Amino acid sequence: MRFALTLAFFAGLSFAVGLLMSGEEFCDWGVAGGLFALAVAGESLRFWLKRSRAKNRQSSEI
Structure with missing residues (x-):
């Protein structure tokens, strides 16, 4: 649940940054997509x- 909530937060944040960086276009999808890709990789x-x-902790107790 936390994983999905975190990705949803970063999706919104990435989209907002894309809107702010867009200039005259609707959204800078390259910036938004790149930031979201970094968030997905990090999470x-x-x-x-x-x-x-x-898994390591569980296998060492046996």
Whole structure:
């Protein structure tokens, strides 16, 4: 749930920055997409690290 909520927050934030950076266009999709891609990569890395640490902790107790 937290993963989806965080990505939704960053999607909105990326879109807002894209709107602010757009100038005369509606939205600068390159900026918005790039920021969202960074957010997805960061959150995915955080999720993977958290999961791998939990897996290591579980296997060491056996």
